[in-house]
Amino acid sequence: MSNQRLVLHDPQSIGATGSARLLGRQLIEDGHITTPDLVHAIELQSKMDAQLGEILVAEGLITPHTLLQTLATQANAQLVDLEHGPPRINFAKPLPATVCLQYKVVPWLRIANTLLIATSSPLEFEQLRVAMGNALLTLLPVVADPQQIQRQITRLYGEQLAQKAITQVLALKAATIG
8 A cells, every 4th residue: 555664755734835736636637537527526525425535436436545645645745554554552642542533643653753643634634733732743644544544543542442431431320320
C-alpha cells in the first residue's frame, strides 16, 4: 500500500499550503475519472449524506487506494500502511484516546518535537490541531486507511477505553441503585 520509508517532501501544515485542489478536479487531472463520472457522483451526493470520495469508491469509479493516494497528494502528506508500520505504544501518550476516537486519527511516528498523525481525512486535520491547542509538539498528517486507523486505536487504547467503560457502567449502576 505504501512505502514505509518516511519521505517528507517539504512538510507543511495543510492550512499553510492553501493550494489543495478539489478532490474531483484532482482525480480528473490524474486521469482516474472523467468529467461525466464526477458529475454523476456529485448528483448522487446531492441525494445522500456521503463524501464524494466514498461515493466514487462505492460506484467502482476509483479504488480505496486511489482515494487515499489522492487525499495524500492534496494534503502534501505521505500515504502509510499501519499494518506494515504500526505505531509504537509509547507514541500514544501525547494524544488522548478520546481525541483519537473523535477525529479518527492515531499517532504514527514521533521525530523530535514532531508527531506524525495518521488520518484518512487530511483536509480536516486543522480541526484536530485547533482542538489540541498549543501543544508542545508540531502535528503533521500522514494518510492511512480508516480501518487500519481504527484497528490501531483499539491496539493502542483498547485497555484504557475498556477500563473507562467499566468505570462508567459501575458509576451508572451505583447511581440507579442508590
